[in-house]
Amino acid sequence: SHYVKDADSDICEEIELSDGTFNYKPIVDESEKPKIGSEYSTIDKCIEMYAKYAEKSGFTIRKSTQEKLKSGIPARKYLLCNKEGLPKGVNKDTMSEETSENQIRTGSIIRTGCLARAKFKINVTHTGYVLYEFEEAHNHTFVPKAYRNLTKKRKQMSHPEQIFVQQLGSTSIGPTRAHHLYASTHGGYESVNATETEYRNHQRDLNAHIGDGDAQMLITKMNNRKEHVDNFSFEYVVENSQLSALFWADEMSKYNYKEFGDTISFDATFRTNKYNMVFVPFTGIDNHRKCVTFGAGMLSNETTKSYKWLLTCFLKAFHKQPRLVVTDQDPAMRNAIASVFNESTHRLCMWHITNKLPLKICSKVLDNAAMERQRHRQEILDDPTMQKIRRFKTKLPIERYAQKKYTKTMFTLIQKEINSAVYDCHQISESLENGIETVTIKEIREIKVNTSRKKYNFGETSVQNKRNQTKKELCFKVSTDKSDGSVICSCMNFARFRFLSRHIFCVLKGNRVEVIPDKYILKRWKRDILPPYIRRKRQMFGFEGGRYMECSATVYSAVEYCLNLLAKDEGKLIEFVENVKRLKTEVEEANPNAKQLSKKEMFNLVLGVEKPEVNTVKNPEPCSNKGNASGGQRKKSEIEKLREHMKKHMRLCKKCVKYRRHDSRNCTKKPDEIPTDSDSTVVSD
Numbered sequence: 001s002h003y004v005k006d007a008d009s010d011i012c013e014e015i016e017l018s019d020g021t022f023n024y025k026p027i028v029d030e031s032e033k034p035k036i037g038s039e040y041s042t043i044d045k046c047i048e049m050y051a052k053y054a055e056k057s058g059f060t061i062r063k064s065t066q067e068k069l070k071s072g073i074p075a076r077k078y079l080l081c082n083k084e085g086l087p088k089g090v091n092k093d094t095m096s097e098e099t100s101e102n103q104i105r106t107g108s109i110i111r112t113g114c115l116a117r118a119k120f121k122i123n124v125t126h127t128g129y130v131l132y133e134f135e136e137a138h139n140h141t142f143v144p145k146a147y148r149n150l151t152k153k154r155k156q157m158s159h160p161e162q163i164f165v166q167q168l169g170s171t172s173i174g175p176t177r178a179h180h181l182y183a184s185t186h187g188g189y190e191s192v193n194a195t196e197t198e199y200r201n202h203q204r205d206l207n208a209h210i211g212d213g214d215a216q217m218l219i220t221k222m223n224n225r226k227e228h229v230d231n232f233s234f235e236y237v238v239e240n241s242q243l244s245a246l247f248w249a250d251e252m253s254k255y256n257y258k259e260f261g262d263t264i265s266f267d268a269t270f271r272t273n274k275y276n277m278v279f280v281p282f283t284g285i286d287n288h289r290k291c292v293t294f295g296a297g298m299l300s301n302e303t304t305k306s307y308k309w310l311l312t313c314f315l316k317a318f319h320k321q322p323r324l325v326v327t328d329q330d331p332a333m334r335n336a337i338a339s340v341f342n343e344s345t346h347r348l349c350m351w352h353i354t355n356k357l358p359l360k361i362c363s364k365v366l367d368n369a370a371m372e373r374q375r376h377r378q379e380i381l382d383d384p385t386m387q388k389i390r391r392f393k394t395k396l397p398i399e400r401y402a403q404k405k406y407t408k409t410m411f412t413l414i415q416k417e418i419n420s421a422v423y424d425c426h427q428i429s430e431s432l433e434n435g436i437e438t439v440t441i442k443e444i445r446e447i448k449v450n451t452s453r454k455k456y457n458f459g460e461t462s463v464q465n466k467r468n469q470t471k472k473e474l475c476f477k478v479s480t481d482k483s484d485g486s487v488i489c490s491c492m493n494f495a496r497f498r499f500l501s502r503h504i505f506c507v508l509k510g511n512r513v514e515v516i517p518d519k520y521i522l523k524r525w526k527r528d529i530l531p532p533y534i535r536r537k538r539q540m541f542g543f544e545g546g547r548y549m550e551c552s553a554t555v556y557s558a559v560e561y562c563l564n565l566l567a568k569d570e571g572k573l574i575e576f577v578e579n580v581k582r583l584k585t586e587v588e589e590a591n592p593n594a595k596q597l598s599k600k601e602m603f604n605l606v607l608g609v610e611k612p613e614v615n616t617v618k619n620p621e622p623c624s625n626k627g628n629a630s631g632g633q634r635k636k637s638e639i640e641k642l643r644e645h646m647k648k649h650m651r652l653c654k655k656c657v658k659y660r661r662h663d664s665r666n667c668t669k670k671p672d673e674i675p676t677d678s679d680s681t682v683v684s685d
Contacts (some may be wrong), residue, residue, distance in 0.1 A: 011058055012142050023137040026057030034118055038131045043074050046120045046129055050079045058142030059083070059116075060152055069122075076121045077129070082152075083114040083140055112140050154193045157202055159602065160552065161192075165199055166206070166606045175199035209603045213611050215243040215619045221609040222248060233295075233317035237309065242618045245306055247313040249295030252375060252534050257294045257318050259529045260284045264294060265326040265349065266333075268302060275620045278302060280310060287525050288381040288409040293374060294318070300620050307336030315340060378530070384408045385527050393419045397514035398505070405516070410525040414499055421505035428475075437480045439510075441503040447472050476503045485517060498522050548605060 012024045032053055040046045047063070054061045064078040087109045119133040143151055157165075161182060168178040179199045183189045210217065222234040231254060236246040249257075257264075261284060268278040282294040295317060297310045315321065321341045326349045327333045337346045385408040392399055392415075399418050403411050420443070430439040447470050477490045488494070493501030500520050508516075523529065559580075566573040597605065604610045648661040655667040662668075 011144060015137070021139065023139060024141055025137050026059070026142055028053065028056045032056055033136075034131055034134045036131055036134050039123060039128045040120070040131075041128050043077050043120070043129060046077060046118075046131070047079065050118045054081075055148075055153070058144070058148060059138065064117075073122070073126070074129075076119065079118045079120075081114040081116040081138060083110060083112045083138070084117065085111045086113050087111050114138050114140060149190070149193045150195075155195060155198055157194045157198055159548075159597070159605070161194060161199075162202060162602060162606050163549070163552070165202060169203065175203040205599065206603055206606065209600065209611065210607070212619055213615050216612055216615040216617045217607065217609050219243070219246075219617055220612060221607075222246070224609065225250075233313075235313045235316070238617050241616070242300075243620050244300045245298065245309060247295065247297040247310055247317075249314075249317045253294050254318060255530055255534055256284070256286065256292045260286050260292060260524050261294060261318065261320075261322055262524070263324040263326065264322045267328055268299070268330070274622065275300070276622045277620060282314060285524075286378060287407045287527070287529055288378065290377065290381065290409075292378070302330070302332055304332045304335045304339075307332050308340055311336055311340035379532070381407070381409065382527070382532075390415065394422045396422065396509060398508060398516060401515045405521055405527070406525050407527050410499065413497075417493075417500065417502040418505050420502040421509055425502055425506040427506065427510055435482045437482060439478045439480070439507050441476045441478060441506050443474045443476065443503065445472050445474055446470070476501075478503050478507045480507065486519070487517075494520065499525065549608075 012026050015023045015025065017023060034050060034053055040049065047061075051061055060082040062080050062082045062084065064080045064084075065076070066074055066078070067076040069075050116135050116138045117133070118131060118135075120129045121132055122128075123130050148154060164182055165175055165178045168181065169175075173181070176196050176199065179192070179194070179196045183192045186192055219236060222236075225232045226234045229250065231251040232248070233250075233254075234246070234248045237244045264282050264284050266280055266282045268280050277298045277300050279296065279298055281296040283291050284294055286292040295314060297313070299306045299310065321343045323344060325337055325341055325344045325346045327337070327346070329348055334346065337344065388408070390403065390408065390411060392403075396418060399415060402414050402418070406414060424445065425441050425443045428440050428442045430437065432438075478487060479489075480487045487500075487504055487507070489501050489503045491501050491503060493499070494504075499522070500516065562576055563573070566576055600611070645661055650659045650661060651663055652658070653660050653662060653667050654664040660667075
């Protein structure tokens with residue numbers, strides 16, 4: 001016999017048999033080898049011992065026969081090498097109709113008829129199990145240490161990896177890219193045992209686990225939130241056992257609506273899910289002039305009845321109607337708003353009518369992460385408001401007063417108005433009549449004028465621009481009511497944008513007013529409107545996986561903090577790593593029989609909801625709505641088509657012999673109208 005070596009060390013002893021074949025015995029420490037007569041308290045202890053020995057040796061085990069007593073207690077247990085047995089035979093006869101079409105698989109053969117095994121039986125007192133047969137020799141070589149990370153056991157995805165794939169999937173990142181990202185953030189591919197195939201298979205199995213329980217699991221998850229999360233609203237409709245509509249809003253959404261809900265906008269966004277349900281987010285503008293979501297719904301159809309139900313749910317959750325509702329020209333929306341929001345003013349948005357583009361927010365609002373991202377952006381915008389002071393441009397006390405009242409975004413706009421009031425505006429006349437003081441303000445405004453000259457050169461367009469700046473004098477009237485101090489400007493800036501104009505600031509400067517009147521400081525533009533603790537509340541609910549996710553986040557954060565703290569002290573950093581390794585060993589020794597989650601349990605943990613045994617609510621059938629054409633694309637309005645047509649470059653059409661936004665292939669000119677060579681002329685329009 002002799003030893004078979006790999007790059008690291010001797011891994012097995014090769015023994016030649018009399019028939020010319022070879023057997024192989026793994027080289028492991030004697031204390032780790034199974035010994036006949038050894039006793040173990042449970043079957044799990046037996047499996048654990050043999051699996052540990054197999055991992056040290058470089059092979060994988062497979063569970064085999066198990067015999068039980070009448071009481072149900074296991075009496076015997078056989079554990080085999082995974083290469084035990086022979087490959088199944090393949091039957092193929094090209095003359096037979098039954099097998100002629102069968103394809104012979106060209107995959108590698110795994111089983112080699114290996115006889116290595118360990119057999120256990122219950123002891124005489126029925127208090128444990130004894131190893132009574134152990135075959136050490138194998139008829140194959142073992143996996144070298146350098147490749148043991150690619151064994152079937154090692155390639156299994158860990159819980160953090162599965163959660164990582166699910167979280168990236170919610171941001172439209174697939175399993176292959178998720179594998180690349182996980183490897184790059186964990187020290188390289190050699191640190192990640194699972195391959196891209198395992199990542200893709202996990203996503204496949206997860207989708208199969210959800211199956212036709214998509215709608216039921218969503219309702220269960222939302223009901224869990226409604227039960228365990230403070231002030232969470234959720235409503236849904238089931239028609240013919242199929243999910244037809246749903247609406248949800250959480251506590252932070254209600255805080256946002258309380259402060260910024262005077263004006264809301266909602267519109268139907270298409271193609272956000274495989275069921276073609278329309279996604280309807282309710283949005284507004286916060287104190288940083290950014291979009292904020294108040295709530296959202298999904299509808300299977302766009303009828304007046306559906307929109308009425310959605311608006312009724314909205315009113316039930318928020319308890320008050322908005323002052324202004326902005327939508328597109330959809331008649332079903334208009335009828336529903338008139339019926340439910342009878343105290344609100346409804347206006348059509350020209351942007352919706354002319355562009356009709358999908359909103360930037362999508363159905364991922366269903367995922368907590370999307371809402372948290374939006375709220376994190378609010379927090380980021382709050383930080384410079386609290387921590388930084390913008391440079392002042394004038395010496396007026398009213399500018400410093402505005403900085404204390406408004407958010408940074410709003411103060412930037414108001415500072416511009418105050419600066420223009422000082423340097424661009426001045427009073428030219430004033431009058432007093434019936435207690436109304438009227439001041440005429442002259443503003444010198446710089447206007448940029450673009451002059452363009454187009455020149456066409458055989459299908460190409462060259463544009464020469466000349467930019468000029470001109471100064472224009474404009475006059476505005478500011479009226480002040482002496483009785484109550486109210487002020488109004490003919491520019492109507494406050495009525496449109498809800499903050500004072502430069503012309504009013506010019507009058508306040510002339511009257512030596514040092515503060516902005518409270519009635520003209522809207523609460524929606526102030527700082528410190530939303531309590532910071534609300535944004536930091538995590539929506540953990542009654543499913544047991546919530547605690548696991550929370551603890552995982554705490555551990556990762558603590559370890560990253562320590563690594564960052566010790567980054568410049570190599571000695572302490574190495575000591576910290578050794579302590580972590582020691583803690584890992586202690587946990588392993590303290591939990592030798594820790595049971596792994598089954599695939600179903602792991603999927604429930606990743607999804608945050610248990611899959612019910614019976615689906616009382618079925619998935620909605622894919623539907624066709626107003627905004628969807630037969631091919632699944634949204635129908636385009638004539639204005640949209642015209643806009644796209646106008647973006648095309650001018651070219652010379654050989655049919656009509658004119659510069660147009662088409663060519664000879666799609667020219668609409670009739671053949672008998674095409675000019676001949678003798679009378680053709682090139683005309684540019």
